[in-house]
Each structure stands twice: as C-alpha cells, then as structure tokens.
Amino acid sequence: MRDFRWLFLLVSAAVVFALLAPQQQPGTPEDAVKQVYDTIESLPEGSAILLAMDYDPQAKAELEPTSIALVRHALRRNLRVIGMTFWFTGNDFANVLFEQVGSEFPDKVWGRDYVYLGFQPGGMAQVITGMGENIARTFPQDYRNRATAGMPIFQQVQSLKDIAYLIDLAAGDSFVGWIVYGGDKYAVKMAVGCTAVSGPDMFVRLDAKQINGLIAGLRGAADYESLIGIPGLGTSGMFAQSIIHAMIVLSVILGNGLYFWRKRKKHQEA
C-alpha cells in the first residue's frame, strides 16, 4: 500500500460513478440541523434573518447547498433575508445565489424582502459593532451599489438588535467574531453552517448555547434539504460521500490487515 496512486484512482472512479448515477439515501436529520429549521419555522412572518456568507470558492461545494436551502426556506416563510460577507473572494457568487433564489419567488422584491449587501473591509470586530449600531450606515450601499438608506427592508431592520436569527456560513473561524461581537453582545439568536472538517469545533459552542443550531458539511445541507422538502446538491452529494467514506474505511481495514500480515511474516522469518 506504499503506492497511493491506486487509492487515488479508486477514489476518483467512485466519485465519478456516484455523481453520474446518484441514488437517494434517506437519513434521519441531525438534531442540531433540525434546531435551525425549527427556529426559522417559529419566527413570525416579516422577521429578519442575517446570513453571513463567510466562505470562498474552496468551500462552495459544501456551503452553497446550505445557503440555498436557508434562503429558500426563509423566503418561503415570508421572512426578510439580509446577506453579507467577510470573505471578499466569495462576494460574487453569494450575490448570484441571492439573485437566483430570489427569482424563484416572483412576489419577493430586492431591497424590500431580501438584499445582499456584499463585502465590507475594516475588520470583523469593527464592522459587526457598526452593524450593532446601524446596518444601513455600516453598509451605505448594497452589492449593486444602490443606497441602502432608502430601502424598505432597513426601515424595519435598523441594527443587529432587530435581527431575529443570525446564521454564519463559515469556512474559517468567522463564527468566533459573530458570536463575540454579534450573538453574545446584542443577544441575537445564532446558528452556524460550516464545512464538515470544522464541525467538531462547533459542539463546544452548541453545548455552551452560544449557538442554538449547527449545519455541518454536505450532510448538514442534505438534512436541511430533506426538512424543507426540496432536494438539492446536498442530497445528491450524499451518495458520493457514503461511497467514499465506505472506501476509506475498507482501505483502513485492508491497510491494518497488511500491517499485521507483514508483522507476522517478519516474526516467523526471524
């Protein structure tokens, strides 16, 4: 097993096969994901949620399905959705996502029911603190360079204190800044969507009730899609993930089998 090219080839073939012939694999949604869904379901119509799209193209495959499902769910529930990012490199596709999902709801209007504000430099602490005082003044223009001051959405939603639910879709550690300067300070209920690799970091936050829900990785996205009843990229990716996980487990077992076989052979030769 010293030559890993065979393993890489097998992994590639398995991913291609799973993506070309996807199978629906029903799974029970995790409690932490259900908590996010239940919170959005419980919000009164017209409430505002803030989606911080803090990810870049590298984490797009994992976090975009979650983002799409969340915006769909919120707009379907007649909530107001405000998007922004601290990751400049993800700014453009986050805007495209808002435009595409927004266009699925012909009765929803940009600037009234949803808006994507874009990126703002200046550091997380300062920008979040600014939003805690006044969102429209911290983001004088949205992604399309339109003045936010006159937008109907910001007549009702003036600061973070008016946000009913804050969800950080984080590829890095932006969730820490949101918890410290946003969630904890302005008493905003908060959840995190993250890559699978960051998932284990979040259970401390869940346990401490700094966040009330967690959508981790593609599995989390698939769970959320099943909860809102609209299968998407998360659901279709789960078959590929199942196959790869099974393949890695089999490779580990095989590697251990070879290790013990070699050890025994060496022992017998000695």
Added chain:
Amino acid sequence: MRTIKLTIPLLLAFLFGIFGIAIQYTAHPFSSDTKELISQWSIIIGGITWVLGTYSLMHLHVGKMKRREEGWGYSIFFFFGFGIVALASVHNGGRWFWNPNVAKGTLYQWLYEALFVSAGATMFSLLGFFIASAAVRTFRARTVEGTLLLLAAIVVMLGRVPLGEMISGYLPRVSDWLMRVPNTAARRAILLGVSLGGIALSLRIIFGIERTYLGGRD
C-alpha cells in the same frame, strides 16, 4: 527619544486599551456613538490597507524578479493575472468602474467563475485524496490508543453518512456521542486555555508589561 519611542506608545496603548474596554461594557449613548464612529474609521482605514497590501505584493514580486530568485517566473504570472483582472474590473462590461457592478456577462465574471471558482474548488477537492491516503497511513492498530483512535474514526466516518444508518441505527448515535462528549471535553479545555492566555496577553499589553510589539526586545 525614549519618550517618543517608549513612553508615548505605552501611554497610548494603555489609554486606548482601557477606553476600548469601557465603551464595550457601557450602554451610554456616548459609547454607542463612539463605537459607530470607530467602525466607520475602520472601514475607511481598511480600504486604504487594500491599496497598501497591493503595493506590498507588487513590491515583493518585483524584488523576486530583479534578484532572479528561485521561482521568479511565477511572479510574471502574478502580474499577468493581476493586470487582466484589474482591467476587466475597471472595464465593468463596458460601463466602467464608476457605475454599479454589472453582475452578468462581463469578462470579470467569466474570469471569476471559470478560473477562480473552478481552481479554488479543485484545490479543495484534492483534500479528499489527501484524507484518504492520510487515513490509510495513520490509522494503524499498533497501540491501545491507536486502536481506540482507529475505531472512533471508523464509527464517525460511517455514522456521518446515510450508509452508516443503513448498516446499524446505533452508528449515528455512537458517532454523535463521540462528537458531543469526548471531542467537546478536549476542545473545551483547549479553548479555555487559549482564551485565558488571550486575556492575559491583552492585560500585559495594556499595562505595558508586554512590549515586543514595539519592535524592541522584551
């Protein structure tokens, strides 16, 4: 000279440190207005740092090319990529940069979606191959601890996908327990240690005990 180089910076760090803490923990309108003002200043200064960062990056690559350092040819690609993206952004689909962003059909959008997003996704997907080979190399039942790690990894890997639930309903439950109990306990200990260290370091800077940030020796 000592006053300019040491006393004044230490005094400023002390005053702004105390002031920064005070406005975070008081609800007076003055605190609120000051926080908003600082936020606006930070955004302006943040914008300026982008210019500084761009200059610094260019300076670094020009230096590499002048000195013919190893890999200096990549610097040519940096200037090539920088120039093309900058021109495409300024052109803004024929409406130029002073008009609102043209979101679709521009050269910039094509470069972003076809090159940047695709290259980024490719880089991240290589992680799958890395994890596969790392798992095979690392998870060996050589010791009791190694065997426990191996078993935990197998349970979590299977418990996180629907296949695990199809094999046994207990797999996701055990996986969830491993994540919520032993994993959380270890991470909480690390987090508390790091946070207490952060608070201690901040107090050392505010009270002038930690001075390495001034550029001299401790």
